[in-house]
Amino acid sequence: MKKIILLTLILQLISCKDKQDRLNLKQGVYISNITIISSEDGNYSPYIGHLVIEKDKIVYIDKSEPSVNGKFEEIDGTGKFVIPGLIDSHVHITEVQGMLPYHMEKYPELTEEFNNQMPRSYLYYGFTTLINLGGISEEQIASFNRHPIKPDLFHTGRSGASVANGYPMNFAPEQFRFEGTPNFIYLESEADNIPDRFDPVDHTPKAVVSRIKNSGAIAVKAYYESGFRGMPKLPVPTKSIMTDLLNEAQSNGLVLTVHGNSLEAHSFLADIGVDVIAHGLWNWGKYKDLPNDSLPKEIRSVLDLQIKKQIGYTPTLTVLAGEEALADNSFLSNPELSKIVPKKLMEWYGTEEGQWFANELFADYTAEEVHSIYGNIQEHAKLVLKYLSNNGGLILFGTDTPSAPTYGNQPGHNGFWELKLMNEANVPLNQILASATINNAKAFKLDSDVGSIKVGKKANLILMTKNPLKEIEAYNTIEKIVLGGEVIVRENLSVK
Numbered sequence: 001m002k003k004i005i006l007l008t009l010i011l012q013l014i015s016c017k018d019k020q021d022r023l024n025l026k027q028g029v030y031i032s033n034i035t036i037i038s039s040e041d042g043n044y045s046p047y048i049g050h051l052v053i054e055k056d057k058i059v060y061i062d063k064s065e066p067s068v069n070g071k072f073e074e075i076d077g078t079g080k081f082v083i084p085g086l087i088d089s090h091v092h093i094t095e096v097q098g099m100l101p102y103h104m105e106k107y108p109e110l111t112e113e114f115n116n117q118m119p120r121s122y123l124y125y126g127f128t129t130l131i132n133l134g135g136i137s138e139e140q141i142a143s144f145n146r147h148p149i150k151p152d153l154f155h156t157g158r159s160g161a162s163v164a165n166g167y168p169m170n171f172a173p174e175q176f177r178f179e180g181t182p183n184f185i186y187l188e189s190e191a192d193n194i195p196d197r198f199d200p201v202d203h204t205p206k207a208v209v210s211r212i213k214n215s216g217a218i219a220v221k222a223y224y225e226s227g228f229r230g231m232p233k234l235p236v237p238t239k240s241i242m243t244d245l246l247n248e249a250q251s252n253g254l255v256l257t258v259h260g261n262s263l264e265a266h267s268f269l270a271d272i273g274v275d276v277i278a279h280g281l282w283n284w285g286k287y288k289d290l291p292n293d294s295l296p297k298e299i300r301s302v303l304d305l306q307i308k309k310q311i312g313y314t315p316t317l318t319v320l321a322g323e324e325a326l327a328d329n330s331f332l333s334n335p336e337l338s339k340i341v342p343k344k345l346m347e348w349y350g351t352e353e354g355q356w357f358a359n360e361l362f363a364d365y366t367a368e369e370v371h372s373i374y375g376n377i378q379e380h381a382k383l384v385l386k387y388l389s390n391n392g393g394l395i396l397f398g399t400d401t402p403s404a405p406t407y408g409n410q411p412g413h414n415g416f417w418e419l420k421l422m423n424e425a426n427v428p429l430n431q432i433l434a435s436a437t438i439n440n441a442k443a444f445k446l447d448s449d450v451g452s453i454k455v456g457k458k459a460n461l462i463l464m465t466k467n468p469l470k471e472i473e474a475y476n477t478i479e480k481i482v483l484g485g486e487v488i489v490r491e492n493l494s495v496k
């Protein structure tokens with residue numbers, strides 16, 4: 001008996017060895033001689049090597065040439081660069097950019113064309129993983145996943161854990177807002193404004209997180225927003241609600257990511273120690289009129305606490321840029337947009353009706369005034385980001401595409417824009433790449449599958465002709481996208 005076991009062991013060892021030296025592929029991709037840029041911790045040491053994919057997994061990566069047999073596609077990577085597929089940890093795929101639900105109903109053709117192109121547009125700019133941080137229904141998830149080519153989609157359930165009548169449920173008419181936010185949190189102070197048909201027991205942090213978990217979500221989205229643009233003051237979560245949400249999320253293996261862009265919000269969330277803050281800190285409150293060349297001490301100490309606790313910080317600089325774009329007449333004539341936005345929708349944006357949000361926001365301002373107001377806030381946002389980048393903050397790439405019904409935040413294109421804005425904020429290129437790959441993967445517990453180029457991980461890769469550790473424009477020199485082992489030529493993803 002012992003002999004048989006020994007013999008089996010030896011045979012197993014031989015077959016493993018054989019597998020290492022000679023890869024016999026049934027269906028694979030062999031990328032040779034390419035500069036491999038990947039990291040498990042944000043430190044990069046690129047090298048020229050070889051990569052083999054079988055089905056949807058990476059099975060070989062090394063400086064030495066493998067011996068590959070069987071059925072496979074070979075890509076000569078000479079002079080080119082490969083990075084892991086990009087992860088955007090803050091998107092909303094349930095909207096049509098620039099439209100309200102009313103417009104989507106009125107123009108079903110534009111909506112359908114947009115929805116068919118949207119997953120391809122994300123891939124066009126290298127985004128192979130998306131995390132939807134707002135309410136999404138099972139039907140919306142299924143409909144996205146029916147597309148033959150689409151990024152991997154993760155979500156936060158049927159709705160965020162908004163406090164009753166707080167942001168963002170305040171936007172919905174009162175008669176629909178509770179049904180539309182099935183995961184709202186019961187707030188004692190709002191008891192008189194919550195319809196009796198809702199039992200408080202179903203709306204505790206525990207009940208809500210359990211529902212979100214059961215819907216297949218990977219994270220819980222919460223909010224700390226007391227209002228903006230002259231809104232009446234909104235109810236916000238108490239310390240005990242946010243702490244309970246954090247504990248419930250963590251004990252269910254979920255990540256708590258919280259909307260917040262003000263000093264008040266970032267300070268509150270840093271104290272509690274949430275996992276991720278889903279926006280940058282650009283609303284400086286009483287410091288809003290300060291010049292943008294130095295950080296007030298109070299803001300610095302909030303950031304120091306975030307750094308100490310390694311709270312994920314999502315800059316979302318395109319929130320501001322994508323609104324500001326509405327004041328910019330030349331935005332819609334950017335030739336890059338025509339590659340990822342259907343033509344008819346582009347035309348609609350140019351109509352008086354398509355300009356509704358621009359008119360609502362900026363009718364009383366000149367373009368110059370808008371640029372001056374937004375420019376100042378954006379400089380504050382960049383200053384905060386740079387401070388975190390210099391001092392070991394945990395930066396997570398996220399765009400909030402679209403952050404409002406603006407046509408300024410287009411799928412994929414907005415991600416490239418965000419990368420460029422991070423670069424303008426002087427975040428080093430290695431940190432930018434890490435934020436969109438390994439940092440996001442670890443923060444959202446996806447790193448056993450994606451976020452780096454490693455044997456056993458999913459083959460989501462980007463092949464580009466320029467080096468993203470040398471220039472930010474490299475992200476717009478993508479040639480091919482490998483999506484779960486399938487090689488897609490970038491140009492085939494653009495609008496037909």
Ligand SMILES: [Zn+2]
Nearest residue numbers: 090133400403
């Ligand atoms: Zn958002």
